[in-house]
Amino acid sequence: MEEITNHLEGRLDTIEEGFKWMSSGVLEDTLACVDSTAFIAAKIEIKSEKFERLKFRHEDLVKESRTWSEKFHVLRNLQKELITLLPQAMIKSKDTLTSENKNKNLTIPSLIQFKLPEFDSIPAYMKGRLNYNSLNQALEEFNSVLKTKYTFFNQGFNPNANFKTKTKYQEMKKLETKETKGLCFLVMDDIKALPSFKTDSSRKSIFSILRHFHKIKEIRGPGSIVRYAVIEGI
Template structure:
């Protein structure tokens, strides 16, 4: 049998047509299945709703639902309280963190101050004994009969140079202090105070208790005095050499110039000496 081109085309068209019909049938079945599933879900939902509606008509079930509703409201209230407490604790946590940072900063500052305590500050005072209240009257009675001793101590009071404050140091012109530091200046003040104290200890000492060397020093100190130094406390460069470890050099004179600028000293010249009066 001879198959022509027209017959071949007809057979191919038939196969393609059947394939198209099969594809459409499969798609239609898939769509129907989805629709069926959706309808079944809706029917199930309607059945549950009907069941719940029927439960509402049952008094015993209604009481149960009301209890459940009350419990849910209570749970919701507890959750709100928990949420408020969580927010409060978060706020407190932030405050504690800020406090911790502040304490840490203060601790670092205190540590820095501890490591950089100026050398001129006084040391820790000796511990004082506590006296019971019943013994205070006895002390008051025994304290009054000694005015002569107290007055004797006041006579031996020696003026000291006040230590320089940081504000004063910062106000000193740069050309005047150069590379001089705050601690260096106050260290010199400490040595000067010790020198003046040693000098006037000799001047206040009774002549009878003096050795020959001390008596010679006494007369030398008296020769340094003038009308301008009467009633004043002063020192000269020789006193610094005798009673301190300082070197009377250019650096020392720079510090003296700073002390004059800060109104701690005043110069009185004459009779081969430069006297530095304590203000």
């Protein structure tokens, strides 16, 4: 507003200066001043009309904004009233949902370590280069990763968590199938970094032994995904 006022005042000063030239009595200067003054006056009139239109538009926007603000408050109040009319069974707080999730948590199993007589009963071709201590060490590593994974998973999906945490949970959820219901499992991405599972030969021997003693079962697909699900004690 101040900028427009200053601009118009500047234009009026120019017209006033022109009138001084007109009073000098010089014909050429007077005609030039008349032309210039008429042009400036026309521009002032156009800008003045434009300003009036903007002024009215601004007033309309203010009124519209107030109207929408009033509607918003009405809707908020209506929402509060509707919630009070809903059956209590339909109103679930965050604490209620968390409690329900806890009731559905999976019990995290552990692979029981081999006793020496059990280890001695394993066929030589199945053991390969594995010894008693290295086999049980592999079970400890497997159990540790399984516990960490399902402790996180049992917390449920948190929409307020960061992107990395939400993505991790969703990727775990995608790996579940009808066959994995009620089971805890690991996939190769969970296992391959573990010291006891780094080589193909070690992994092959360990999983062959675990299947042989019905400690795990493999659930395959879709594609090349293999899930190593713990079934011991189930």
